Amino acid sequence: MAARGLSSPLSLVPGAAALLLVLSVERALALPEICSQCPGSVQNLSEVALYCKGTPELMLHARCCLNRKGIIVGLDLQNCSLKDPGPNFSQAHTAIIMILPQDVTCPGDINAWDTVTFYINNQTCEAQRNLCNxxxxxxxxxxxxxxxxxxxxxxxxxxxxxxxxxxxxxxxxxxxxxxxxxxxxxxxxxxxxxxxxxxxxxxxx
Known part of the structure; x- marks a missing residue:
């Protein structure tokens, strides 16, 4: 008779399988270079983090908020000493929200976004405008x-x-x-x- 309080090996199988599935999905999605261009990860109270955590289909990786297909939905480069975002910046052309250092302007300029908010050390670009409209x-x-x-x-x-x-x-x-x-x-x-x-x-x- 098995001792009480101990899990049988069979009960651990579903949890292990779920963990392996998550790891395999993360490995299958190559993280865009712009996401790890700056060290560290998105801060918990960042607008990008709040946006990402508010939608179940999204996940935070390094400096990015990604959907299940690995497409960038949010980018947070605050506290990052960048003057020029570099050639990988185009990888974030699908972003809905961006937080950028003060010296880095919103891609496409102010007119390409519904809301651009300037702070002391950074700026936030939110909701790309549809130029077709x-x-x-x-x-x-x-x-x-x-x-x-x-x-x-x-x-x-x-x-x-x-x-x-x-x-x-x-x-x-x-x-x-x-x-x-x-x-x-x-x-x-x-x-x-x-x-x-x-x-x-x-x-x-």
Whole structure:
């Protein structure tokens, strides 16, 4: 008879399996470099931490708040001596909220965010504006395309289904076979031409 108060090995299996699942998910999602650009982690009372903890699907890792797909939703770089956020800053183009050092401006400038709050040592950029709604140019995107946000202060034109090419004017799916066929035959022709030219020069000398 087993002693009371001791868990049987079988009762530990679900907990161990859950732990292994969490660890495997975290390893599968490569942490973007911008999240660990500054040492330390997001402070508990940070607006990014509060936002992240308020949504069950989000999780804090280093300086970032990520969704289950590993996409950056929040970035906290306060208490970080940065003058320039560096080339990895573009990884946070999906962020809904950012806390940045005083010398680092909100990406896309003030007009790209609904709220920009300045503090003594940092600034907070909240809620990216959808430029597709604010632009007054009806010809911004072609007839067969639609406007879509592409980061702070940026937008892109996405072709409707069944259209592709310049200004989405070509109908039908993009033929990869034709593209690589033309590319391959062109490369082969140039290679043969160069080989023949070099061979003639070698014989002449």
């Amino acid at each position: 604010s632009t007054g140019d009806p010809e911004m995107c072609p007839e067969n395309g639609s406007c879509a946000p592409d980061g702070p202060g940026l937008l892109q034109c996405v072709c409707a289904e069944g259209f592709h090419g310049y200004k989405c004017m070509r109908q039908g799916s993009f033929s990869l076979l034709m593209f690589f066929g033309i590319l391959g035959s062109t490369t082969l022709s140039i290679s043969i031409l160069l080989w023949g030219t070099q061979r003639r020069k070698a014989k002449a000398s």
